[in-house]
Amino acid sequence: MHKFLWNFAELLPIVLLYYNALTAAQTDNRPNIVIILADDLGVDDVSFRGSNQFLTPNIDALAYSGVILQNLYTPDMCSPSRSALLTGKYPIHTGMQHYVIPNYEPWGLPLNETTMAQIFKQHGYYTSIIGKWHQGMSRKAYTPTRRGFDQHFGYLGAYVDYYAQTLDATYKNLSRGHDFRDNLAVSREYIGTYVTDLLTEAATKVISKHDAHKQPLFLLLSQLAPHTGDEDDPLQAPPEEVEKFAYIKDAQRRTYAAMVSKLDQSVASVIDALAQKGILNNTILIFLSDNGGPTIGLHATTASNYPLRGQKSSPWEGGIRSSGAIWSPLLEHLGTVWKQHFYIGDLLPTLAAAANIPLDSQQMKLDGLNLWSALKYGYNSVEREIVHNIDQISNYISYGKGKWKLINGTTYDGIYDDWIGTRSNESNDELDPRAAHYEEVIMNTTVWQHLAEINAKGGALAPRTINITKLREDAAINCQLANASHGVACDPLVAPCLFDIDVDPCEQNNLYPAMNGSKLVQELLKRVAHFCETAHAPNNKPLDPNSDPQLYDGEWTWWEDVQDGVDENGSGNDGAKMAEVVSVAFIWTCTFVLFIF
Numbered sequence: 001m002h003k004f005l006w007n008f009a010e011l012l013p014i015v016l017l018y019y020n021a022l023t024a025a026q027t028d029n030r031p032n033i034v035i036i037l038a039d040d041l042g043v044d045d046v047s048f049r050g051s052n053q054f055l056t057p058n059i060d061a062l063a064y065s066g067v068i069l070q071n072l073y074t075p076d077m078c079s080p081s082r083s084a085l086l087t088g089k090y091p092i093h094t095g096m097q098h099y100v101i102p103n104y105e106p107w108g109l110p111l112n113e114t115t116m117a118q119i120f121k122q123h124g125y126y127t128s129i130i131g132k133w134h135q136g137m138s139r140k141a142y143t144p145t146r147r148g149f150d151q152h153f154g155y156l157g158a159y160v161d162y163y164a165q166t167l168d169a170t171y172k173n174l175s176r177g178h179d180f181r182d183n184l185a186v187s188r189e190y191i192g193t194y195v196t197d198l199l200t201e202a203a204t205k206v207i208s209k210h211d212a213h214k215q216p217l218f219l220l221l222s223q224l225a226p227h228t229g230d231e232d233d234p235l236q237a238p239p240e241e242v243e244k245f246a247y248i249k250d251a252q253r254r255t256y257a258a259m260v261s262k263l264d265q266s267v268a269s270v271i272d273a274l275a276q277k278g279i280l281n282n283t284i285l286i287f288l289s290d291n292g293g294p295t296i297g298l299h300a301t302t303a304s305n306y307p308l309r310g311q312k313s314s315p316w317e318g319g320i321r322s323s324g325a326i327w328s329p330l331l332e333h334l335g336t337v338w339k340q341h342f343y344i345g346d347l348l349p350t351l352a353a354a355a356n357i358p359l360d361s362q363q364m365k366l367d368g369l370n371l372w373s374a375l376k377y378g379y380n381s382v383e384r385e386i387v388h389n390i391d392q393i394s395n396y397i398s399y400g401k402g403k404w405k406l407i408n409g410t411t412y413d414g415i416y417d418d419w420i421g422t423r424s425n426e427s428n429d430e431l432d433p434r435a436a437h438y439e440e441v442i443m444n445t446t447v448w449q450h451l452a453e454i455n456a457k458g459g460a461l462a463p464r465t466i467n468i469t470k471l472r473e474d475a476a477i478n479c480q481l482a483n484a485s486h487g488v489a490c491d492p493l494v495a496p497c498l499f500d501i502d503v504d505p506c507e508q509n510n511l512y513p514a515m516n517g518s519k520l521v522q523e524l525l526k527r528v529a530h531f532c533e534t535a536h537a538p539n540n541k542p543l544d545p546n547s548d549p550q551l552y553d554g555e556w557t558w559w560e561d562v563q564d565g566v567d568e569n570g571s572g573n574d575g576a577k578m579a580e581v582v583s584v585a586f587i588w589t590c591t592f593v594l595f596i597f
């Protein structure tokens, strides 16, 4: 005993020193933010909406434990959607509204725009993006570590092959190029590793390595899944994963199910890593898709937006509704479905508010709204106006104000305008065998268990019981009519269409003919005309043959810098001669919105 005391006394000064050092070091209690962004996931490709064809137990567990974002809206394509997430602005206000940035076009998110990563970094966060960027790469200045991210591990372009990490542009007379980097350095050592797993592992490594008590973490895990891989082999998943879905007869759908399953597992791995690090209880978790799923056409995956109309790259709900959820112990109504219309661009000011970051939304000209308080206390705060798109090149508008939605014109001559998505054949034995014990499967996930443990510590605020069956019913999307042909038809190439989205989410019943000339329609058209005037010209530029990967050792790189001699091989200096990006490639006007009054 005596010896022990003596030893302790001897150690005491050291213990005190250590203690002082600990308390002197700054601790930062602001919440970590982890966003998991899926690419092209259909609204019905998660099982919390009711589908039993293949389950997504981890995403569902997150959704039921948190708040389901029932009416989460995004732009209808990748680059516009990601620009809205990062800037808190409509793509029409940054020139990102038309199509996406193909790897071979020399443009990007304008350099004078401030990204969410810059804001969080300025306010002391460690900012990391793992995975897809797709906001420009023709100059190094466009790339993520020049746009506010401390770290990027992933690819710069539109998509890559799940194993080879290449994108083939031979259809444009360019070559196939590799696109995968660790920060700015080309990284070929991961060729052959399935990208979903690779990105998941990188994200969990960031979580386990970073000391979030000293510096809060802002992590955007921007998965490739379940977007198509490279065109010659668009649907790719590890054979052992595909085998789990052998009951799905359609081979493409079977592989797609495996791709989504890998994405679902990624969600569990990230949450496990946060729990293991002891920081899950101080984290805001968000899961969402960048846009609707492509069932047919370009980059088709068999994705399903059932029962919604349209799909990715279209003005309909199937293109712009995202199946998303958010969880944080800061939220007071966990285990609920939040019906507020919510825009992806609202995340910037909303998360900034959650992190106590002051923003001057007006000065920043944000279109996104800070809905943190409404989300935290679980009420519907505004009749959200959302400019889904005004595309002067494709010549269409899609606009919402509260329950009203106006569409005029459409994309691709209307080939995506039908009810394309279906729900798997429950009559056909194509059921996930796990669906028989659905609730138990959800509650058996580590996601459910970790979140339940923290939810239970919320004291009076803790959800008493979470009724999974009830939440699943509430998150289902129900059409107004059993048969769309019983509604008033809409052909937006002929005349504008108007829908009451709250009762008619499937856009089956066109109210425009009945409301034509009404005060409501006039007001909606006036708002559209206003936004048309404030729109920035689209940034799109023609293909630049100098982008060809074969000129750069088979790599997609910041070719404009290399061509200008600013950067010899894409790993040199900072691209000091920053690009002046003033795009006047398209002269456009607002004349396509005519006034009828």
Ligand SMILES: *[C@@H]1O[C@H](CO)[C@@H](O)[C@H](O)[C@H]1NC(C)=O
Residues within 6 Å of the ligand: 110, 112, 113, 114, 536, 581, 582, 583
């Ligand atoms: C960026 O510059 C463009 C002109 O090229 C301008 O329209 C836009 O408002 C600017 N954005 C900001 C945030 O200043």
Ligand SMILES: *[C@@H]1O[C@H](CO)[C@@H](O)[C@H](O)[C@H]1NC(C)=O
Residues within 6 Å of the ligand: 171, 172, 173
């Ligand atoms: C590719 O090159 C061939 C032969 O020069 C030409 O006929 C074709 O139009 C080119 N295609 C594209 C997309 O540029």
Ligand SMILES: *[C@@H]1O[C@H](CO)[C@@H](O)[C@H](O)[C@H]1NC(C)=O
Residues within 6 Å of the ligand: 278, 281, 282
């Ligand atoms: C999170 O849990 C750790 C211990 O596991 C505890 O020390 C810490 O105070 C908790 N933080 C919050 C915000 O509840």
Ligand SMILES: *[C@@H]1O[C@H](CO)[C@@H](O)[C@H](O)[C@H]1NC(C)=O
Residues within 6 Å of the ligand: 250, 422, 423, 424, 425, 428
């Ligand atoms: C459902 O089954 C029918 C009959 O086998 C088939 O024609 C249809 O394509 C199936 N639908 C889906 C979504 O698999």
Ligand SMILES: *[C@@H]1O[C@H](CO)[C@@H](O)[C@H](O)[C@H]1NC(C)=O
Residues within 6 Å of the ligand: 437, 440, 441, 444
């Ligand atoms: C849930 O986990 C328990 C305990 O590991 C196991 O016995 C049970 O079979 C699991 N249920 C399902 C549906 O997987």
Ligand SMILES: *[C@@H]1O[C@H](CO)[C@@H](O)[C@H](O)[C@H]1NC(C)=O
Residues within 6 Å of the ligand: 467, 468, 469, 470, 473
């Ligand atoms: C859960 O909700 C379902 C559907 O609304 C209901 O039938 C069931 O009784 C509820 N279960 C509990 C335990 O409240």
Ligand SMILES: *[C@@H]1O[C@H](CO)[C@@H](O)[C@H](O)[C@H]1NC(C)=O
Residues within 6 Å of the ligand: 483, 484, 485, 486
């Ligand atoms: C919907 O109604 C149309 C016309 O009445 C009919 O041809 C079609 O078979 C119906 N579809 C379904 C799914 O009932």
Ligand SMILES: *[C@@H]1O[C@H](CO)[C@@H](O)[C@H](O)[C@H]1NC(C)=O
Residues within 6 Å of the ligand: 495, 496, 512, 513, 516, 517, 596
């Ligand atoms: C709306 O009313 C105007 C003027 O009366 C008419 O020219 C137009 O055809 C109507 N449009 C539709 C879709 O009913």
Ligand SMILES: *[C@@H]1O[C@H](CO)[C@@H](O)[C@H](O)[C@H]1NC(C)=O
Residues within 6 Å of the ligand: 567, 568, 569, 570, 571, 572, 573
């Ligand atoms: C070119 O790449 C090599 C290897 O990564 C690097 O050592 C060298 O500094 C680079 N040169 C320039 C000018 O960036």
Ligand SMILES: *[C@@H]1O[C@H](CO)[C@@H](O)[C@H](O)[C@H]1NC(C)=O
Residues within 6 Å of the ligand: 395, 408, 409, 495, 496, 525, 592, 593, 594, 595, 596
């Ligand atoms: C709808 O778009 C068409 C085609 O661009 C245009 O001619 C028409 O004026 C628009 N309708 C309204 C009401 O803005």
